[in-house]
Amino acid sequence: MQENRMRLTVGIFIISIFFIFFGFIYLVLKEKGTFEKHYSYHFTTNSAEYFSVGTPVKFSGFKIGMIEDISLRDDGLVDMSFSVTKENKKWISEGSVLLIIKPLLGAPHIELYTSLDSPPLEEDSYMTMMMSDSINDLVVKLQPAVQKSVDILNNVHTITSYLSSEDSELKKILKNLEKLTARLANDDSLLTSATGDKNATQNIIKSINESAKIMRDISNITASLKEDIVSPASSSIKEINTILVDIKEKLNTLDPTVKAAGTFDNELIEIKEQISVGLQKSNQLLDKVDAIIGDDTQEVELP
Amino acid sequence: MIIRFVENIGFKTITFFRSIYNALEFSLICLFSLFSFQHYNPQTLSTFVKQFYLITMASLPKFVFLAILLGSLLIGLVIVVAANYNLHLQIGSIIVTFVLNEFAPLFTLFFVYLRLVPLIRSHLKSFNIELLIPELLSGIMSTFVLSILFALIMLSSGLIVTSFVMGMDLYTYKNIIFDAIGVQNIFILVLKSLLFGFVAVAVLSYDAIKSIKTPLMVLLMNIFFIEMLLLALQTLLA
Numbered sequence: 213m214q215e216n217r218m219r220l221t222v223g224i225f226i227i228s229i230f231f232i233f234f235g236f237i238y239l240v241l242k243e244k245g246t247f248e249k250h251y252s253y254h255f256t257t258n259s260a261e262y263f264s265v266g267t268p269v270k271f272s273g274f275k276i277g278m279i280e281d282i283s284l285r286d287d288g289l290v291d292m293s294f295s296v297t298k299e300n301k302k303w304i305s306e307g308s309v310l311l312i313i314k315p316l317l318g319a320p321h322i323e324l325y326t327s328l329d330s331p332p333l334e335e336d337s338y339m340t341m342m343m344s345d346s347i348n349d350l351v352v353k354l355q356p357a358v359q360k361s362v363d364i365l366n367n368v369h370t371i372t373s374y375l376s377s378e379d380s381e382l383k384k385i386l387k388n389l390e391k392l393t394a395r396l397a398n399d400d401s402l403l404t405s406a407t408g409d410k411n412a413t414q415n416i417i418k419s420i421n422e423s424a425k426i427m428r429d430i431s432n433i434t435a436s437l438k439e440d441i442v443s444p445a446s447s448s449i450k451e452i453n454t455i456l457v458d459i460k461e462k463l464n465t466l467d468p469t470v471k472a473a474g475t476f477d478n479e480l481i482e483i484k485e486q487i488s489v490g491l492q493k494s495n496q497l498l499d500k501v502d503a504i505i506g507d508d509t510q511e512v513e514l515p
Numbered sequence: 516m517i518i519r520f521v522e523n524i525g526f527k528t529i530t531f532f533r534s535i536y537n538a539l540e541f542s543l544i545c546l547f548s549l550f551s552f553q554h555y556n557p558q559t560l561s562t563f564v565k566q567f568y569l570i571t572m573a574s575l576p577k578f579v580f581l582a583i584l585l586g587s588l589l590i591g592l593v594i595v596v597a598a599n600y601n602l603h604l605q606i607g608s609i610i611v612t613f614v615l616n617e618f619a620p621l622f623t624l625f626f627v628y629l630r631l632v633p634l635i636r637s638h639l640k641s642f643n644i645e646l647l648i649p650e651l652l653s654g655i656m657s658t659f660v661l662s663i664l665f666a667l668i669m670l671s672s673g674l675i676v677t678s679f680v681m682g683m684d685l686y687t688y689k690n691i692i693f694d695a696i697g698v699q700n701i702f703i704l705v706l707k708s709l710l711f712g713f714v715a716v717a718v719l720s721y722d723a724i725k726s727i728k729t730p731l732m733v734l735l736m737n738i739f740f741i742e743m744l745l746l747a748l749q750t751l752l753a
Contacts, residue, residue, distance in 0.1 A: 215561065218568050225572060229660045232667065237701060243693040275694055315604070 245297035252280070252295045253333065255310055255341040260290045262312055262320045269294050269310070271324040276300035279322070292341075294322070305330040310341045311468045314461065325469065342468030358453045365446045372442055376435040386427050393420040538721060538733075545717050548644050549651055559649050566653035570630045571661060578626060578661060579668065586669035589618065591676040598680060606681075607695030610673050615700045616707070619666035620658070621738070624711040627658045628734065631719050639723040651716045658712030662704060699752055703745060710741050 241247065257263070260282055269277040277296035285291050296304065308326035322341075333339070375382045404413045548554060571578075590610065597609050631654055639646055670692060677683040683691075714737045722730040 215564070219564050221572055222564050222568050225575075226656075226660060229663055233663045236667070240693055240696050240701075241698075243690075 245299070248297045248299070250295035250297060251301050251335045252293050253304060253335070253337060253339055254291060254293045255339045256285075257290050257292065257341050258288075260284070260292075262314055263290075263292060267319070267321060269296070269322045269324060271300070271303045271326070276303060276324065302332065304333045304339075306333050308333060308339060309468060310339055311465060312341070313465055342471075354456055355453070358449060358456065361449050362446065362453075365442060365449060369442045369446065372434065372437050376437075382434070383431065386431050389427060390424050393424040534727075537725070541721050541724075542717050544644075545647060545651055545713070545720070548648055554644050554648055556645070559645065559652075562646075562649035563652045563656075566634060566649055567656055569634060570627060570653055570657040574626075574630060578664070581626070582622075582665045582668040583672060585622065586614075586618075586665070587672040587676060590614065590669055590673045591680070594673065594676050594680055603681070606677070607691035610670070611692060611695045611697075611700050614669045614673070615666050615696070615704045619669060620662045620704060620707040620711050623658050623662040623665050623708060624715055624738070627654060627661065627712065628715045628719070630657075631715060635716070635719045636723050639720055642724050647720055650720060651713065654716030655709055655712035658715065659705070659708045662708035662711075666704060699749065703749065707741065707745060711738070714738070714741065 263279060263282060265279055265282060267279045268275045269279070277294045277300060279292055279294045281291075281293040283291045303324060303326055305326050305328065307330050308324060311323045311325060312320055313323050314320045374380050377383070404410055590613070593609060593613050594606065597603070597606050602609065631650075635650055639650065673692075674683075674685060674688045677688055678685075715734065718730050718734045718737065721727060722733075727733060
């Protein structure tokens with residue numbers, strides 16, 4: 213009896229777990245559209261870089277399909293196929309374009325840009341895959357400027373290195389100035405004879421002493437300029453160069469979007485013109501209505 | 516002196532390879548015995564049910580409690596770290612890989628191993644294939660079933676944590692998980708839990724029969740080997 217009960221408990225437990233497990237698998241497969249009919253579409257690229265079987269195709273951030281087949285054609289181009297479920301077929305229309313998105317972190321994916329007013333695209337049709345180089349151009353233009361900046365900083369670095377060295381002209385001048393001011397401070401007869409006023413001489417000596425101190429400070433600052441500013445600035449410029457190259461790649465992905473947005477501008481102008489014509493017609497109609505109503509208005513004389 | 520030193524090296528090497536050979540031989544015998552149905556009898560089923568009950572059902576509340584506690588804590592940590600590094604887009608993939616591929620089978624293995632230690636040591640004194648089969652079956656089945664249960668509990672805990680940390684609702688969480696989960700994840704979970712269950716029973720049975728010094732170390736080495744094998748398999752499939 214005890215054993216039978218144990219068997220029953222174990223049986224119920226195992227059946228429950230298996231039921232939940234297979235139910236979970238069924239739900240996952242259903243959500244992935246495994247049991248639905250799939251519609252295939254194709255596109256061609258110059259390279260299979262960033263693409264792989266299973267790369268998701270997204271629309272407005274939602275996964276609607278994935279790459280199912282990649283093959284190299286005899287002419288060197290790469291043929292790719294992806295499929296979507298019946299539910300997601302409506303997003304693919306004539307004129308829809310695909311764009312490869314390569315995030316800094318994570319796997320790349322394909323984003324679909326579509327015009328919902330266009331008629332739906334037939335199954336097994338070829339679509340356009342956008343691979344823009346506009347950012348590359350921008351980076352190419354920026355790179356000489358960055359190179360010049362690096363050269364300027366290198367020159368500044370050379371100058372400050374020379375100025376901070378012991379045998380530089382600036383150091384020699386500063387030393388001579390220090391000697392001169394020391395002499396003036398120790399012997400005030402020269403100045404007193406020039407100024408004719410003992411107090412004025414003392415004030416000048418005091419000022420010269422302060423000037424010497426200031427010059428020493430300037431000397432120290434010049435020496436530290438190289439380490440504190442020039443070297444970090446030089447490395448920063450180099451980092452900026454690297455970042456720009458990275459931005460170039462990112463902007464590649466944005467260019468088709470901008471182009472797609474550009475087409476909307478023309479549509480907006482057309483809509484604006486149509487609205488303007490409509491408004492004119494409405495005004496004319498309203499004028500006519502006003503005229504009709506105006507004609508019918510008759511003053512009523514009260515008894 | 517030098518000859519004695521060389522002799523010692525030779526002896527150690529022979530012992531090492533002999534022990535590996537014996538362990539592999541024992542594992543293969545265990546594996547083939549599972550598929551040799553002539554060893555199955557009514558007593559096998561009865562012992563299997565008892566063992567399974569003791570490993571799984573008797574400690575189910577403890578297991579569920581630990582799964583909820585540890586599962587919520589670890590999944591919470593993973594989600595918080597992922598959110599801190601702006602990996603919101605990859606959160607589904609991270610949760611699925613961490614829960615299904617790694618943590619659920621590993622945690623269940625250690626849980627089942629601890630439950631199996633006294634059971635196998637008390638039942639298995641010498642090598643007996645009729646006694647070994649129910650042990651293997653109950654160990655494999657327990658690890659498999661509890662891994663699934665643990666994974667489901669942990670995924671549910673993920674919903675609670677994501678709703679608190681990211682303000683995610685059930686519908687979004689379900690979409691993210693179902694979107695990230697793949698057949699290969701479920702395949703890895705099933706394969707890993709079956710292998711882990713087999714290894715746990717095999718190591719403990721070998722220890723009960725031959726009394727090896729460090730069964731846990733042997734188990735860990737086996738886990739490492741299985742992990743490497745499955746990682747290579749995943750890389751090949753990807």
